[in-house]
Amino acid sequence: MTDFQKIAFDLMYWTEGLAAVIALIFYRSIKNQYWKYFSLYLVFIFICESIGTWAGHFITYNKIAFYNYFVIPVQFIFFYWLYAAKSFNKEKLFFGLSALYLISFIPSELVFFREKIMFSLNYTLGCLILMVLVIMEYYKQINSADILNFNKNKMFYINLGVTLFYIGTLPFWTFLDFIGEYRKLYNIYFSYFLITGVIMYLLFSISFIWGKQSS
Template sequence: MELSDFQKFLSESFLWVEGLAAIIALLNYKPLKNQYWRFFIYYLILIFLSEILGKWGGLYFSFSKAKYYNYLIIPFQFIFFYWLYAVKSFDNYRLFYWFSALYISSFLVSEIFFSEKKIYFSFNYTLGCLLLMFLVLKEYYNQVNSVDILNFSRNKMFYINLGVTLFYIGTLPFFAFYSLLKDYSTIWDIYFGYFLVSGIVMYLLFSISFIWGKQNY
């Protein structure tokens, strides 16, 4: 589907806002190098580099972008956030292992029952988002019931959780029904526009988490 000039602008902005988040995170590495937040810095850098590879790597070598994102980049994102929430926010390793196993097993189900070629694996993305939604809601519950609720603006997880809500949870209908929505260009354009805008906002919130979220963990 051909993109409009505005959608192309948002798509380019998405990439460079990811880069901005990685740079801001890297600039804050020194005070966080002995905390688990350093892994979030590594994550942002790796995601930006992976997006660059996805955008321009085809100029130098041939690879399937669909497989690159479906089997590598998207699973990496989900599993990282399962770890960030379950292990580092909730101190629950078992929850991390269970959610990761459920998500990974969805690829086997997808291969058996949804083997047709798709740009995005809707079943895997839907399950991944539903599991992440549970963690997001639990994080909101913990924040609301925390004694530090009045200092939420200094809590990194507040900004991260909000960004994840807007992007991953907000785009769930878009990817869950991606194949169907392609036949309805107007609705597809609206959802795709939201996908780009929410992605930009998410990475801006990630950047803000390093600037304003100074709480020590």
């Protein structure tokens, strides 16, 4: 990593921690709402990132498998739940999309190499599903009678963060094997990945501070 990327990487980690702390601060006011699970999700992600960052100094474990088989699937399935089951009130859609995503592990196991940093097939499908949900959420917000108060809508900040980070970095992780051969392009896109990661977790933090807590 370049010096800038090292700084951005550390900053992304600590903004995840900041989001987790803010989520816990606001937990009491939302403990009777489904938003409490978003708080717990952010704490969970920070714990996972802490394991990914520090655990290798103390124990031997497969970091690639930890992220590809556990952390990343949990991230996608949580957002499918938040969008489909809660924002759109379509639980069947949530279960259907989650099943479709999980089934994609079968061809990935049979065809692709397990030692890859990112399982491109799973991540690509997971992001494409998430992109559809993001577009649906934008459509819902635009057509909402409360559109003028978008700055009080928690999903506005979450949706924007997901757009910048997950959707914005989709080409990077999908074509990582090819992009890696072009170091300049790789560094630009990896820097974008880190910067948008910082922005996303800041937006998640803002969603608690400025967003309505009554949902």
